[in-house]
Amino acid sequence: MSNVNKRPKTVTALDAITADLVAVLVAVTDGHPKIMTIEHAGALPSGPFQFAHRSLQMGLRAWVEAQTGHPLGYVEQLYTFADRGRSGDPDAPHRISISYLGLTREEEGREGADAQWSSWYDYFPWEDHRDGPPAILAKIIAPRLKAWARAAEEPALQKTRWRRAAITFGLDGREWNEELALQRYELLYEALLIPESVREQGGEAAVPGRAMAGDHRRILATGIARLRAKIKYRPVVFELMPDEFTLLQLQRSVEALAGRLVHKQNFRRLIEQQELVEETGAMAADTIGRPAKLFRFRQGILAERAVVGTKLPLSRS
Amino acid sequence: MSNVNKRPKTVTALDAITADLVAVLVAVTDGHPKIMTIEHAGALPSGPFQFAHRSLQMGLRAWVEAQTGHPLGYVEQLYTFADRGRSGDPDAPHRISISYLGLTREEEGREGADAQWSSWYDYFPWEDHRDGPPAILAKIIAPRLKAWARAAEEPALQKTRWRRAAITFGLDGREWNEELALQRYELLYEALLIPESVREQGGEAAVPGRAMAGDHRRILATGIARLRAKIKYRPVVFELMPDEFTLLQLQRSVEALAGRLVHKQNFRRLIEQQELVEETGAMAADTIGRPAKLFRFRQGILAERAVVGTKLPLSRS
């Protein structure tokens, strides 16, 4: 153990490592959760890591703002990937990818030629349960996972596999848990049901859902899972909202991210009792039905809530 | 934006980056939360990053087991630090530190010459509230933070500073929140009240608590905060327990990590109703008072609970 803390004194070519940033930039535009993509919606924005800033956070912030013109509201580090074989070429220089989650608002005409906003459900069609469980689940995913489970040699493994599938995808009468987005992707990956794993290890059919370069879709799944967990106890949704909004718009944004519906009255109760918002005095125009009050996020509450906590109602049942 | 995704083709010396792993290895020995340290308890175990494994997780696992002989139960990535100026020398090769949290059991005679187990409250004496708020809080920390707040130029900033201090440290009648360990460290760092920041930016007095090399104490604080949050909804405590244990021993371990006490009866109620444990049939020997039943962790439940969730009672009041 005594040699563990010896730090390398020199950097040789053999040690060569490159690091880059990968960003999951999220916005919600009238009920659609979007992510910034490049390469014809086939990759997440990424770029070589620069040490020009005091911290990774600030580096990412500056980088995103320079590249996209979007100010970044909330930033959070997601995960650092350095798995061998990510590039496919064993002699390639080792690459570490540090991924971040960032929240913004979609703004018109800000994207570059290569950059665009894409709905994240294009990549994960099984994740949107706002209109009930998507047909693809029962029709395609469940049967294939069952086949995968049955393909195991030992009966014990068959059972374990199927139980895992049932838990993560809410099959066999189990509840759907929207926070398991990453586990679901990883399970499909392991079962060779998505192009990314088929590409690497060879396999047959894939499940619907747009693929991405490298492991970008895994990174996106990580971001979705993290954000879905976070909105339940931190007021991060507000970063995605315009300055003024109705409570229904706020609710729709939460639902868009969570991929499931929320009880309207209870949602309002929770929002109001936590004093997260205040009335602007104005009413929403151009709406169907009874006009709604406009609200704005209470800035004063931010400092406190950012540390402590907030609750949003997302039932598990 | 179109140049964002261009990956660097060659690695030049200018790009040189080194990566290393830093581990927060936690064990609990009869009520004392311990971490593995090296360099006379002045640093966390760390070492150059090897790409010899399929993933960072597995790399860390193999590395820790080789170095310490400890099998690693639970492993979780904490954070990747790459702040400029971490080494002090601006010409030094850039270093990225990927930190991990690992849970084990302390075992006799396994440590190397340089490695030892240290109580984590040696580094964060203000974090242990099992015997009520530590005296150091009211006597030393609160006054110094008040002075720091008052030292601000503008009255508004003074107020903001003090409010932040009060929230994170539970002052002014606010509740203590054990999960804010990282925020507390960062606040003290910012207020130049700990050796690490004084060392960097110059300052006066420091608050009690052992310092560590580099930003290791920040990493440790990150690990503590993460673990304290995690034990409330994932059954990770069991990784720290021996094969058989009494419910009180289990409770004491939770309390050691959380740094606060738990209502005994409610703790048992929650543990039992979740079917996390099963009786071994044996009773604890060599105890004072009425002998307690011995329990073991229900292995069967692991697969399910690892995905879903568990609750441990840690009141906020």
Next chain:
DNA sequence: CCATATTATGCTCAAGGAGAGTATAAATGG
């Protein structure tokens, strides 16, 4: 003008969970 659709908003209720307290049981050491 009225019926209908659509959204906003206020209120109630029942079940479950969480925090806290009481009471009793089983051991040990004097």
Next chain:
DNA sequence: CCATTTATACTCTCCTTGAGCATAATATGG
């Protein structure tokens, strides 16, 4: 036997949460 210590079983109350009912305010089509 008594004090002490730990184990274990219940109970009670408050709060939260999920869910539904009822009503208000607007627009539209007939």
